[in-house]
Amino acid sequence: MRLSDTIEEFIKTMMAQDEQEIELKRNELAEYFSCAPSQINYVLSTRFTPDHGYIIESRRGGGGYIRVIRLRQKAEDLIHYLLNERIGDSIDLKSAEILLRQLSERGELTRGQAELMYSALTPQALSVPIPENMKDNMRARILRSMLLNAARKTMA
């Protein structure tokens, strides 16, 4: 079996017992599996992505850590759909507005959240001197990032 698969399983086992959230030390894990620390990043970036239902947070420096958060199934499905089908790598303001309204009506987001997200995508928010055609691309990224954040909480 490949090392990556072993590490993946190991992490998933840790989460099974614990909660939906674990913290790990990159160097310790690498030490434990006698591999390069960057191998851990490889595993995380290929098997613990939002599409797989996970979110990663980390901190450097003394006392640093990597936190792996598992989304609940429903949130995972929704995020998968939103990121891949609905948003992709570009979304215009009007579509984003419609999407946010739907999410709020469906109760996936509070109205406040939806409005706050919308405010981050308006022309004023993005009134920087870059080509217009790049703005919908920015909207997509910003919206993704915010939806992932929300997925950890309300979307459940």
Place this chain on the structure above:
Amino acid sequence: MRLSDTIEEFIKTMMAQDEQEIELKRNELAEYFSCAPSQINYVLSTRFTPDHGYIIESRRGGGGYIRVIRLRQKAEDLIHYLLNERIGDSIDLKSAEILLRQLSERGELTRGQAELMYSALTPQALSVPIPENMKDNMRARILRSMLLNAARKTMA
């Protein structure tokens, strides 16, 4: 847990009970936590700056002290200051994080709002191919737009 975090908490606990203002002895504190005295300065300069809502006063020599004062401002004044002066047309991620954290600690924003706003400013959210120096400019606009949105409700 990091020593710096422990010291930060310790100081905040002292303030919670007491009032808006406490006085501490650098050497005693360092002694108490078995660390270099300059560690105390590190904590103060990374966690008790005006951006964090505190100011520091101190005196050397016999009977010296360090005074930590929590600033209190009316919400409108704070928001006004942030929007017009502090954020201006550019703000880096770290500063934004600090400001959002302060707003949430003060109860001007919920923690969820602060985190949602933060997620719209991360490198992933802004990972578009534009010059780095323009990103802080974008952060400022996006953050302002979101704060205005929140302010219109909470503080209207």
Place this chain on the structure above:
DNA sequence: AGAATATCTGACCTTCTTTGACTAAGCGCA
């Protein structure tokens, strides 16, 4: 077999924390 894809490693980078040597400022007393 050859091309495409997936895995691993190592060198180098960035961020955050901790320590210690040296510096500066009040205070009290000769």
Place this chain on the structure above:
DNA sequence: TGCGCTTAGTCAAAGAAGGTCAGATATTCT
């Protein structure tokens, strides 16, 4: 006034994580 404690401040270097990326290897697909 000047000297010597008693404090606090500064800054650079060391330490402690984690991140990135290109290239070497290994697997899988056609």
